Amino acid sequence: MSEIKLNLEQIKEYQQNRHPYLFVDYIEKLVPGKISNGYKILSKDEWFFKVHWPGDPNMPGMLQVESLVQTSALALTTLPNNKGKLVYLISADRLRFIKKILPGSKLILNTKIKEYKRGLASVEGKAYVNDALVCSADFRIIMPDEINKFKVK
Template identity: 40%
Template sequence: MENKRKNSAENKKHLNIQEIKEIIPHRHPFLLIDYVEDYEPGQYAVAYKCVSYREEFFAGHFPQEPVMPGVLTVEALAQTGAVAILSMPENRGKTAYFGGISKCKFRGKIVPGDKVRLETKIIRQKGPVGIGEAIATVEGETVVSAELTFMIG
């Protein structure tokens, strides 16, 4: 069992913040993923956002009860999908734009101290347009799910 875990971990492709910035164009304060645990170009990416009380949006959302805005969680899921799409050699240096959001459900809150797991699987792509199936979880519980349409520009 230990060898299986070791081999599985060795097969994962990790990206630190600098490597993420080489793939997607987002920068502080709008870069919403901290590291990528695993990805396969054109297929999927799994990233994490470690939510700190010092996030700028908490000053206004909401001062008495800090909650990460749902739209920023959707953006973090889109950035995770962008890692998968823009890491393909033919898409290097391009930008992935939102084309649409469907089937979006908000099922829980994200608060300071949460470690959010972001997973986006590319389920369809034709030319520069595609769809990703995205899910954000905290401690194994789904907080946001959506289908995200992207366009490569």
Template identity: 40%
Template sequence: MSPFSLDEKELLLYQPNRPPFLMIDFVSEVLPGKFANGYKNLNEDEWYFPIHFPGNPNMPGALQLEALAQMLTVAITTLPGLKGKVTHAISHEVKFKKEVKPGRKYEIQTKIINWNRGICKGLGQGFTDGELACEAKMTITIPEILKSFLPK
């Protein structure tokens, strides 16, 4: 299979989050089961900028991490039979390096390290202005699949 892109409408087929909590605008390249890359344009009118923080708006770290997790989800849910499946976080180890400001593009790169029995271990990085802003080791699951492997 070759990498492909997903526009904002196609993305909704694979990512169960919806605006205003959808933290991805476009998937520029995805290779199912391997990686997904894309971005979020941070418009001045994003719902979180007026409150985080007045006079110094920036994208909350939790939402930067959420964007990485959502993109990693796309790397999984584009696999055959997984379209639109809900994922849950199991663990995250995250480092924040730079504030992400309004009017910028938050570029997201994720890759799958391991995918087995409904559990995905992956890496994600978020960039703004060509600089690393956030990076995370993530473990996420598709509970529907994981449940089938748990003892009864």
């Protein structure tokens, strides 16, 4: 399949998260079923900077993982007949939070689908700010609509 790019409005067509819980602004490189790379511009007005932590605002680790999950989900929802379907995180391993992500950062999100079968995907995700690795994780995501097709009746 060929590479595609998605702007914010196109991202919203393929997945169901919305502001303030949409953590990817643009997809620069996407190969359906394979990779999805994009970014999120983190303004100083993001809701979580106001509460995590006053006087030392930074992006919570689990929202970093959520950013990677949302980015990777687009590699599945751009496959034929998957547009707009739900994708859930079911597990995460080897989480690494290396540096604080501060207000004003451009969070680069790179994800790779290592394996996808019957609605279950294994994913590798890495996030960068200014070319420095800030977060990485291996995780599994599911598409319930696809998994349900394979249930024994």
